[in-house]
Amino acid sequence: MDFRQEFIEFALARNVLRFGEFKTKAGRPSPYFFNAGLFNDGAALDRLAQFYAKAILVGEIGVDLLYGPAYKGIPLVSATAVALARAGRNLPFAFNRKEAKDHGEGGGTIGAPLAGRVLIVDDVISAGTSVRESVEIIRSAGAVPCGVVIALDRMERGTGALSAAQEVRQDYGLPVISVATLDDLMAFLNPRPEFAEHAAAVAHYRRKYGVFQTH
Secondary structure, three states: OOHHHHHHHHHHHOOOEEEEEEEOOOOOEEEEEEOHHHOOOHHHHHHHHHHHHHHHHHHOOOOOEEEEOOOOHHHHHHHHHHHHHHOOOOOOEEEEEEEEEOOOOOEEEEEOOOOOEEEEEOOOOOOOHHHHHHHHHHHHOOOEEEEEEEEEEOOEEOOOOOEHHHHHHHHHOOOEEEEEEHHHHHHHHOOOHHHHHHHHHHHHHHHHHEOOOOO
16 A cells, blocks of 8 residues: 555544544635644654655655754654654754743754755644744755645645645745645545545535645
8 A cells, every 4th residue: 555545544543534524724614634633642653754754755855954843843853853764864853942042052943953955844734834934944044945744735725726735835936745635535535435425525625625736
């Protein structure tokens, strides 16, 4: 099984991915819900990080450092750095403080100095606020943001005609790597009769709110 399909199976098993009646931040009625915060024990974080590492390695982006935006990005970037090292790719990592510290080592980030090509590691892209703040922090340190990696690309329109991932590509020129996309979710659901009702609901939602070109 492709690792993206494995990831969806894993997210279902952990109840991170659920089907039913939900409301998105944009106020849309959604037939599915994805909450990466429920990868909340050691074994789950370890496996999640392995999926991130695979996505980064197949994404073939030149990366010198991993960066996690506080707070959700902190455990993600730390665990992903460990998973990549296990896979033979040892990279430095850093994350930011919510408030700059003026004593001790000081500064607004913790970990390796921001330098070279920096990949932002986050759970999802919603309004893109976290990405914008991360890009500003990375550039102000003299480094170059080279992309964003997330768990799931919902592939749906934001405030305009573009998806959140497409807006990041348009606004910052950054590629967005996702462990899985809505396409992968549909590919998982469609051949399984037990998910037929959910597949139909997700397909209807996608026709209404989706974007079909992510590259």
